[in-house]
Amino acid sequence: MKLYERLADTLGERIEQGYFQTGDKLPSIRTLSQEHGVSISTVQEAYRLLEDRGLADARPKSGYYVSPQNRTPELPSVGKVIQQPLQVSKWAHVLHMFNSTNSELVTWLSVALPNLESSTLKPLQSTMTDLCRRVGLRGLAYDRLNGAEELRHQLARVSVDSGCQLSPDEIIITTGCQEALSISLRTIAQPGEIIVMESPGFFGSLQAIEASGLKALEIPCHPETGMSMEALELALEQWPVKAILTTPTFNNPVGHTMPDSHKQRMLALATQYDIPIIEDDIYGDLSYSYPRPRTIKSWDTEGRVILCSSASKTMAPGLRVGWVAPGRYLQKIMHMKYITSMSSTTMPQLAVAEFIAQGGYERHLRKVRAQYKQNRDRMLEWVARYLPEGTRASKPQGGFVLWVELDERIDANELNDHCQARGVSIAPGNLFSASDKYRNFIRINFAMTTDEGVENAMRIVGEEVDKMLA
Amino acid sequence: MKLYERLADTLGERIEQGYFQTGDKLPSIRTLSQEHGVSISTVQEAYRLLEDRGLADARPKSGYYVSPQNRTPELPSVGKVIQQPLQVSKWAHVLHMFNSTNSELVTWLSVALPNLESSTLKPLQSTMTDLCRRVGLRGLAYDRLNGAEELRHQLARVSVDSGCQLSPDEIIITTGCQEALSISLRTIAQPGEIIVMESPGFFGSLQAIEASGLKALEIPCHPETGMSMEALELALEQWPVKAILTTPTFNNPVGHTMPDSHKQRMLALATQYDIPIIEDDIYGDLSYSYPRPRTIKSWDTEGRVILCSSASKTMAPGLRVGWVAPGRYLQKIMHMKYITSMSSTTMPQLAVAEFIAQGGYERHLRKVRAQYKQNRDRMLEWVARYLPEGTRASKPQGGFVLWVELDERIDANELNDHCQARGVSIAPGNLFSASDKYRNFIRINFAMTTDEGVENAMRIVGEEVDKMLA
Numbered sequence: 001m002k003l004y005e006r007l008a009d010t011l012g013e014r015i016e017q018g019y020f021q022t023g024d025k026l027p028s029i030r031t032l033s034q035e036h037g038v039s040i041s042t043v044q045e046a047y048r049l050l051e052d053r054g055l056a057d058a059r060p061k062s063g064y065y066v067s068p069q070n071r072t073p074e075l076p077s078v079g080k081v082i083q084q085p086l087q088v089s090k091w092a093h094v095l096h097m098f099n100s101t102n103s104e105l106v107t108w109l110s111v112a113l114p115n116l117e118s119s120t121l122k123p124l125q126s127t128m129t130d131l132c133r134r135v136g137l138r139g140l141a142y143d144r145l146n147g148a149e150e151l152r153h154q155l156a157r158v159s160v161d162s163g164c165q166l167s168p169d170e171i172i173i174t175t176g177c178q179e180a181l182s183i184s185l186r187t188i189a190q191p192g193e194i195i196v197m198e199s200p201g202f203f204g205s206l207q208a209i210e211a212s213g214l215k216a217l218e219i220p221c222h223p224e225t226g227m228s229m230e231a232l233e234l235a236l237e238q239w240p241v242k243a244i245l246t247t248p249t250f251n252n253p254v255g256h257t258m259p260d261s262h263k264q265r266m267l268a269l270a271t272q273y274d275i276p277i278i279e280d281d282i283y284g285d286l287s288y289s290y291p292r293p294r295t296i297k298s299w300d301t302e303g304r305v306i307l308c309s310s311a312s313k314t315m316a317p318g319l320r321v322g323w324v325a326p327g328r329y330l331q332k333i334m335h336m337k338y339i340t341s342m343s344s345t346t347m348p349q350l351a352v353a354e355f356i357a358q359g360g361y362e363r364h365l366r367k368v369r370a371q372y373k374q375n376r377d378r379m380l381e382w383v384a385r386y387l388p389e390g391t392r393a394s395k396p397q398g399g400f401v402l403w404v405e406l407d408e409r410i411d412a413n414e415l416n417d418h419c420q421a422r423g424v425s426i427a428p429g430n431l432f433s434a435s436d437k438y439r440n441f442i443r444i445n446f447a448m449t450t451d452e453g454v455e456n457a458m459r460i461v462g463e464e465v466d467k468m469l470a
Numbered sequence: 471m472k473l474y475e476r477l478a479d480t481l482g483e484r485i486e487q488g489y490f491q492t493g494d495k496l497p498s499i500r501t502l503s504q505e506h507g508v509s510i511s512t513v514q515e516a517y518r519l520l521e522d523r524g525l526a527d528a529r530p531k532s533g534y535y536v537s538p539q540n541r542t543p544e545l546p547s548v549g550k551v552i553q554q555p556l557q558v559s560k561w562a563h564v565l566h567m568f569n570s571t572n573s574e575l576v577t578w579l580s581v582a583l584p585n586l587e588s589s590t591l592k593p594l595q596s597t598m599t600d601l602c603r604r605v606g607l608r609g610l611a612y613d614r615l616n617g618a619e620e621l622r623h624q625l626a627r628v629s630v631d632s633g634c635q636l637s638p639d640e641i642i643i644t645t646g647c648q649e650a651l652s653i654s655l656r657t658i659a660q661p662g663e664i665i666v667m668e669s670p671g672f673f674g675s676l677q678a679i680e681a682s683g684l685k686a687l688e689i690p691c692h693p694e695t696g697m698s699m700e701a702l703e704l705a706l707e708q709w710p711v712k713a714i715l716t717t718p719t720f721n722n723p724v725g726h727t728m729p730d731s732h733k734q735r736m737l738a739l740a741t742q743y744d745i746p747i748i749e750d751d752i753y754g755d756l757s758y759s760y761p762r763p764r765t766i767k768s769w770d771t772e773g774r775v776i777l778c779s780s781a782s783k784t785m786a787p788g789l790r791v792g793w794v795a796p797g798r799y800l801q802k803i804m805h806m807k808y809i810t811s812m813s814s815t816t817m818p819q820l821a822v823a824e825f826i827a828q829g830g831y832e833r834h835l836r837k838v839r840a841q842y843k844q845n846r847d848r849m850l851e852w853v854a855r856y857l858p859e860g861t862r863a864s865k866p867q868g869g870f871v872l873w874v875e876l877d878e879r880i881d882a883n884e885l886n887d888h889c890q891a892r893g894v895s896i897a898p899g900n901l902f903s904a905s906d907k908y909r910n911f912i913r914i915n916f917a918m919t920t921d922e923g924v925e926n927a928m929r930i931v932g933e934e935v936d937k938m939l940a
Contacts, residue, residue, distance in 0.1 A: 129602035140786035175811040316610035318816035341645040346788035
């Protein structure tokens with residue numbers, strides 16, 4: 001154990017033992033340095049670790065304070081996944097979830113919808129209005145097959161933040177990230193072939209795998225570090241896998257992020273087995289700390305990584321602006337995009353390009369990153385307050401979804417029915433697996449915790465859980 | 471032969487023999503009724519037939535006049551298609567065509583782009599601007615999976631014009647007609663299976679068939695009545711066909727329309743062989759006469775016809791607003807839509823809905839139908855004037871594309887290269903076939919003949935043809 005880790009542990013214990021209480025100012029860096037006889041930078045490292053663990057918060061020009069959520073739920077357990085390729089189903093459940101979101105009476109904890117009410121999104125809307133008035137014919141005509149040049153230019157620029165060096169010509173605009181994922185899968189694999197993915201994993205990907213006649217081989221994930229490298233290695237050894245599909249950064253539904261070393265290891269494995277990685281980076285820009293984590297794509301020198309993303313989580317999903325940087329599969333994926341929907345809608349592309357170019361995106365990100373972090377802490381407090389003791393929850397470092405493990409007697413589909421009857425929807429865990437796992441898990445959206453309805457919704461979820469356990 | 475047909479023939483002969491010259495006023499209805507001893511309505515029928523044949527034009531409150539294009543090119547020949555399922559290729563040519571349209575120096579006779587400069591489209595643009603300002607959050611959020619309710623409601627209303635009785639819940643909104651066609655094909659057929667389609671046929675469909683691993687079985691078409699019923703019957707007898715894919719009304723590229731009797735016969739055959747029909751009706755509303763021809767779907771009582779269409783040809787392609795009425799395949803196609811791109815972009819859906827609801831679409835259709843008819847005649851005159859004698863051309867009764875058969879020594883790909891060097895693009899015929907047919911055919915867009923550049927472009931095409939024949 002390193003010096004700063006030992007120091008962090010010491011401080012952490014004092015916080016947990018109540019020596020320092022919520023909101024207390026913690027000792028200054030200088031004080032601790034003298035007290036423990038360690039360097040300033042060691043203390044700084046220790047505090048950074050405490051921040052990561054959610055125990056301390058930095059306040060600019062003031063110092064460190066004890067975070068409010070010192071009664072943090074434990075992390076969810078690692079899934080015991082049966083490692084064999086499975087056909088996916090559950091479309092009925094997905095459809096049910098989508099259709100239930102049409103009622104305005106429901107508080108949607110179920111859907112991964114970002115905060116669309118942020119004041120920093122207003123410029124995007126006014127840009128759109130302005131563009132409608134301004135661009136005339138261009139907005140009505142087909143755009144280029146690979147998408148509006150302005151947008152590809154801006155996306156290439158932004159990708160630098162994730163460690164990439166993309167040129168605009170390496171990017172194809174799609175109808176949301178779902179189209180990017182879907183055309184990538186269909187380009188890479190033929191019916192009957194096997195795709196490796198996280199368990200739990202995004203149900204949109206699972207459904208795409210099913211509808212394309214492919215099979216999903218689920219790899220268990222650690223709630224903090226994501227896909228188990230050992231299990232991945234084993235899977236690649238044992239099965240003729242065609243591609244790795246992964247959301248390595250602020251994964252949906254768990255929120256975990258693969259450490260850089262795991263990302264590089266995954267790329268090395270993909271190289272060894274000569275298969276592509278389809279990297280879903282849709283939440284990547286929503287990192288609570290700066291700089292955001294690197295994409296696997298950023299280490300890719302062979303064009304092996306197909307990077308998929310969109311504006312749906314970072315800006316607004318109704319725009320349906322997504323993109324794919326397909327590496328060596330550029331031509332094939334361009335063809336698949338053409339036959340799938342030709343070009344994408346012109347106007348939203350131009351609006352997103354202008355929003356980024358004028359600095360609106362950067363401002364928006366700064367705002368929502370801070371907000372989502374705060375929201376996560378608030379939501380974790382509510383989980384601790386309203387759900388029974390023993391409930392576990394993930395602790396994402398970015399994004400806006402939480403993965404919650406309930407008592408194993410709870411069937412989350414049933415819980416959802418009870419909650420919906422009271423105007424609250426949650427996403428049942430078994431949507432996120434091809435097998436029938438995660439029946440006692442739920443995914444919760446915390447993008448909107450400032451809305452007072454959300455706290456009440458969590459109270460309702462808690463009451464319904466209590467009833468089911470009674 | 472009926473009385474009015476005989477009368478029309480008599481008048482037609484007099485026009486063709488030069489007894490009546492271009493622009494001459496033809497005898498009044500009353501005069502002809504007395505002269506030939508037939509009823510007023512018989513003369514009216516005869517004149518309507520002459521109009522359909524392009525020999526006479528009605529001028530309101532004045533009477534009938536000889537149409538300018540009395541030197542009409544002959545119809546193109548019927549393709550001698552080898553009837554066996556083929557894998558499609560030619561993606562490189564399609565891509566080349568799309569990419570070449572990015573230069574503003576080129577007059578695009580190649581692309582099936584409607585007239586976007588029509589004043590009747592202005593309200594659509596202002597509706598969009600207005601909506602951006604007005605709808606707020608709704609425009610940013612995911613819409614329902616099957617699309618905006620307002621739009622589905624309006625589309626159901628409009629479908630009555632084609633003889634359909636659809637409810638809004640039977641319609642799914644897609645990202646253009648291409649997505650509608652693509653998800654329908656992928657829902658109906660598995661890789662290796664056979665789809666029957668017109669020859670020549672739309673290359674977007676051909677490419678979708680290829681990329682989905684399907685095979686195209688091409689059925690020869692008559693330039694006026696479309697798919698040969700005899701050849702279709704033979705094909706269904708000899709091959710395990712999974713679906714019929716057809717554009718029966720104002721077909722692209724030929725412009726032909728199947729008579730009602732053929733449409734009903736096709737449906738009967740589909741019933742007999744228990745296969746679905748995927749009906750592409752994208753040009754259907756652009757009929758030069760009222761009412762527009764019925765869709766095959768309008769006779770379908772079993773939910774066997776999957777009707778695909780969009781706003782791309784009738785309004786504007788950049789909106790990417792398409793739809794599918796999948797009949798009995800509703801649930802499966804909804805799933806395929808979900809995994810392909812989730813919901814479609816929200817704002818353009820709302821704009822199209824409002825444009826239709828406020829009567830803007832009806833006004834726009836009235837205007838462009840008349841304009842495209844005039845354009846067709848003008849384009850046929852130019853074909854006769856600028857292209858060598860013996861050049862043949864189709865005579866669409868709706869839409870805005872013309873199918874032109876050149877001297878068989880002409881390779882249209884080569885011709886296109888020569889033309890592009892002089893700033894004109896045409897669509898080479900072999901794009902419209904899975905086999906290497908139609909090498910001496912071209913498709914020409916006449917949506918914009920009012921643009922004086924277009925006449926000049928036709929002059930250039932003629933000069934290049936002459937050079938190649940010299």
